[in-house]
Amino acid sequence: MYKTDFLVLGSGISGLSFALKIAEKFKNATVTIITKNEIDESNTKYAQGGIASVYNKTVDTFEQHVADTLKAGDGLCDEQVVRMVIEDAPTRIQELIDWGTRFDKNKSGDFDLGKEGGHSQNRVLHYKDFTGGEIERALIAQVKEAENINFLPYHYAIDLITEHQAKKKKTKRKSKISCFGAYVLDAHSNKVKTFVSKFTLLATGGSGQVYTTTTNPEVATGDGLGLAYRAKAEISEVEFIQFHPTALYNPGEYPAFLISEAVRGFGAKLKDYNKQNFMHRYDEREELASRDIVARTIDNELKRSGAPHVYLDCTHLDFQKFQAHFPTITEKCASLGIDIRKDFIPVVPASHYICGGVNVNKNAKTSIKNLYACGEVSRTGLHGANRLASNSLLEALVYSHRAFLNVSKRFSKVAMPKNIPVWNDNGVVKNMEQVLITHDRAEVKTIMSNYVGIVRSNERLLRAERRLQVLYEDNKRLYDHSELSIPLCELRNLITTAYLITQFSKNRKTNCGGFYNLDLEEKNNSLNG
Template identity: 45%
Template sequence: MQPSTEYTTDVLVIGSGAAGLSLALRLAGHCEVMVLSKGPLDEGSTLYAQGGIAAVFDETDSVDSHVEDTLIAGAGVCDREAVEFIAGNARHCVQWLIDQGVLFDTEASTPNGDRYHLTREGGHSHRRILHAADATGKAVETTLVSKAAAHPGIQILERCNAVDLITSNRIGLPGTRRVVGAYIWNRAEELVELCRARAVVLATGGASKVYQYTTNPDISSGDGIAMAWRAGCRIANLEFNQFHPTCLFHPQARNFLLTEALRGEGAYLRRPDGSRFMPDFDARAELAPRDIVARAIDHEMKRLGADCMYLDISHRPEAFIRQHFPTIYDKLLTLDIDLTRQPIPIVPAAHYTCGGVMVDKHGRTDLDGLYAIGEVSYTGLHGANRLASNSLLECLVYGWSAAEDILRRLPTIAQVRQLPPWDESQVSNSDEEVVLQHNWHELRLFMWDYVGIVRTTKRLERALHRIELLTREIDEYYSNFRISNNLLEVRNLVQVAELIVKSALLRKESRGLHFTLDYPAMQPDPQPTILQP
């Protein structure tokens, strides 16, 4: 069946979070840009980010200190050059965001203007987190959305999924293998459309929906990682999945995040009997990196047979809590929980994908013309564990560096004149959508049980066996039935789950976010785990 629409653009940006929109705004005015948004334009992980953006804005802090904190949190497998590149370019990229209109909290006036209120989070040796109360992501996303929506040089397609990348070798074009476009699933029209592009940018976020419990929105289904892998790109460090230590434990708000800034401002973690436990695990107590805190919570829950642990900031003044954490305070009140007066029930939940599509410092992947920026990518910044508030920073720095590289290279890239349309002549409408729902739930449950905070080789092998069975079912389904949103997401999630498990099986040690009972010690001279298609 012929697609109803064929789009042509210079740069196709797949994803509409901080990475995708910052890049699109930097490109707009210089070339044609199309932004593909899987849901509404402002839906995505950026919107829900509470904490802030790490950057050196205080005279007592330094870029070197930011680098060292990142390297320590990354547990020996960060790429120092990438860390120095990102930390060194942090300030001007955050300043660009401020120039777009993002209002970060200030605390005092100086001869040079207002001074930003900087908070501290786990793993940071200084206060260096710029924030907009406890809803930084919302401030960033809404500002970028308003700018992008009003820009005449940016075309936006909402509620559209990228199905797969189109590469030159697969359509018989000679020369260097490169990306030439993508197939797009238009959910409103329920048909596959086509987009020709001289460059494609993956800014699709992570894959935390592969787990049963996650802080991420439903769209975080690993789409960009799976598409890049199918297109022949290398993937790295997918065994390092960050579990945020403090997700609200409540039946009516299963994915509500309680920002690390709460602990940065003095919140304690307590057992059900009210006693603190983090000092028993690490000298940094509640300000230890996330991998340590998440494992400590998991350990105490299992040891005590408890459903949850508790986060308590009620010892701080009520006015301070309400001023700094208004979003969390208001949300909890709707659940009859008073942040200023009582401890909050919490559990760890899958939060951030530290590995991803391998890129250089310009966001270039192994496939010519294809870029990956933000959580979908592996830059070397996060290593075995992401330092708090480095994620939005990475989005902004690579939004800048990739845009600069695209503008340099674009004049040398020719537009392909014609691409093959999507062929649906051999498929039919499915009357078994329930099968996909069963596959989805099965995958997320066994990934949580077998590939979670604490792992074993036996559990990983069991997970891989289940994934192989699911893959055969889904491949058969994909070959016989028309596209649906559930089909695309389950297909991508199963692919990413396989990559996660294979990465985990290759790492014969415990390091950062990857902890296995079979190999509890760290090995000397650690290296990134790289998978080649």
């Protein structure tokens, strides 16, 4: 039994920034960060493009950023949330800078602001083409200096502790439930630890691993959605999966290497397999259309031509400036024999971001008492049906701050939970075959990629539902009778996440943003080709 005032699940920008603020304000409080891999392994680390904010106020305004976000969200954004996040952006980013985060500057000493798809102005702060890695570096350095933060890598949250586990009272979904902490598997000892906490923050990141082709790291297995769903938290809009239009086409590489949206903002052009321009036929913004449109356009071109990929043409760009701005991308291409000065980059869409998630209010509070959620695992109302590029790191920062402000007011009023039972693993066996897990994991990915991908249909969704039901039943038997392992628990969450995406897709009756069903009324007829 471990007691901690604040339990943070996840070590990306949301979890780390929240933990830092709590540790600074409450010097005598204990903060525990749980992460299932290395301390810096998160979706944040792999964010290339940057973080959006209105800095050049001579040409840009909050209103323009709001308008761009609302347009990308295709009518489903919460405008009050959009305004709150965007207007708070400069202050939150200054905090990152104060913590030691570096952003590129131009010769005059001002921030070198990039432009990405869906943005009407240059407003993306970045550090080369590994902005997320730079943010992660700075935050971890600060966390290591905090004396009251306990960082536990290779620890995996199995389930949230609620009245159900504590056997305090019976509850129904959407009724008022409380969170008392989490059961956590120590990967090194293979023992389940009971962490009891006053407040718990879900900052577990994304779920891209439910698809075969994804830019997400292998840790992005929908763990937060699985935890929240089993605890009966409210979840919404997970049918809106954002597929990044330009992942490097390199069969056998996993996860897919991302060719940042900022490359198109820099002036790169998309070409079909015959090396001809095509974006002008679909959207007047061409390469700078929002991600949902560009990804669906490329998908349409691939299906129409039968080609394995399209191309991204950077040959006309200033190579010295490109190399300085995108050193990681330049080096990666060169390692594969692609000289961007004369060669086109082969690209395909890949699963990248889930726009919905665990419902939270403006204070990052979920429907479960004392449980907060920030970052990609949450549904705030900012993104709507489609996330505007480089708004995700911003959302994570603003909502982790809102969570910090709210718990600060409540800290002295919340008592440490009592009478919480420890984990019971009596009756499990240790002879589980790993091949069962690896096979089922691959099957989840195949089902989702084939039936619940960029373009869906009623028949595809029905097939996905049937196959996922079989996988769920098989996994439940395995889980109930086997010694726990991280791969087994990840599979459990992958199946849950895939099921939720499929069910929400079945219930969506209009095409919108990142959701497109062939059997529904077409919203953009140009995508017929």
